[in-house]
Amino acid sequence: MNNISCMPNNKKLYLLDIDGTIAFDNDLFDGTKEFMEEVKHQGGKYVFITNNSTKSIKDYMIKFTNLGIDVDETNFITSSYATALYLKENYKEELIFVLGTKSFIQELRDYGLTITEEIKPNIKVAVVGFDNELTYSKIQTICELLITRKIDYIATNPDYACPTSFGYVPDCGAICEFIEKAVKRMPIYVGKPNRLIVDMAMKATGYSREETLVIGDRLYTDIACGRNANVDTLVVFTGEAKLEDLEETEFKPSYYCDTIRDAYEHICTK
Numbered sequence: 001m002n003n004i005s006c007m008p009n010n011k012k013l014y015l016l017d018i019d020g021t022i023a024f025d026n027d028l029f030d031g032t033k034e035f036m037e038e039v040k041h042q043g044g045k046y047v048f049i050t051n052n053s054t055k056s057i058k059d060y061m062i063k064f065t066n067l068g069i070d071v072d073e074t075n076f077i078t079s080s081y082a083t084a085l086y087l088k089e090n091y092k093e094e095l096i097f098v099l100g101t102k103s104f105i106q107e108l109r110d111y112g113l114t115i116t117e118e119i120k121p122n123i124k125v126a127v128v129g130f131d132n133e134l135t136y137s138k139i140q141t142i143c144e145l146l147i148t149r150k151i152d153y154i155a156t157n158p159d160y161a162c163p164t165s166f167g168y169v170p171d172c173g174a175i176c177e178f179i180e181k182a183v184k185r186m187p188i189y190v191g192k193p194n195r196l197i198v199d200m201a202m203k204a205t206g207y208s209r210e211e212t213l214v215i216g217d218r219l220y221t222d223i224a225c226g227r228n229a230n231v232d233t234l235v236v237f238t239g240e241a242k243l244e245d246l247e248e249t250e251f252k253p254s255y256y257c258d259t260i261r262d263a264y265e266h267i268c269t270k
Helices: 034-039 057-066 079-091 102-110 136-149 174-182 194-206 219-228 245-246 261-266
Strands: 014-015 045-049 075-078 095-099 114-116 125-126 150-156 160-162 167-170 212-216 230-234 255-256
Touching: 014 075, 014 194, 014 245, 034 045, 034 057, 034 160, 045 057, 057 102, 075 079, 075 194, 079 102, 079 114, 079 194, 095 102, 102 114, 102 160, 125 136, 136 174, 167 174, 174 261, 194 212, 212 219, 212 255, 219 230, 219 245, 230 261, 255 261
Parallel strands: 014 045, 014 212, 045 075, 095 114, 095 125, 125 150, 212 230, 230 255
Antiparallel strands: 160 167
């Protein structure tokens, strides 16, 4: 674990968390645009790997374009996208119950999956995403389903809190913990720290593990994801993680710095 000044200049694929790492809500952190422009200038690739399943890739493309960052669909691998691929591989012909936002549900349907938000016969799996449209009625429905049926149970990501401009709000992991108190079950998580997202990004771009760097603000998801995929990691201290956390965490990053601007200034030395 070293300061970013020790990081070798061999990185080409930068896998970036969004909330708490490069932005809060619609406010980009200082240095974010410069970082992206420098990566492109050097012939590299930036891919945003987020556990936030409230937005589809199309939603994120619109958001980042409006923020002045050059993106297309290859610049995003979200937990909702990874979940869609997981469901296609394992439940393509099955009926899937989903607790999530309208955007998340539509994205799953766009991949040809059969989705329901109601209890129906022949449901094979229940899926939970980060839902900022959550109602108690939704909670009651999934509890009834998980208690009365022996079905599979997965979720997009284990994050307990999602960063906002004023602090944090409960994320998917917190929603699942809430449900667990009633149903005594926890899901299998598809998003970070599952290495699937990193592996997908490397496969799509052709870059090696040595050329890949995961950048994030959360140790138990972002940094753990990179470690699980055997790639280098960089933690920034603009979100959840703080410098003092590095002493005791089991998810120690390869490198650390204060902000994304520090990362930009480092790669400029190439």
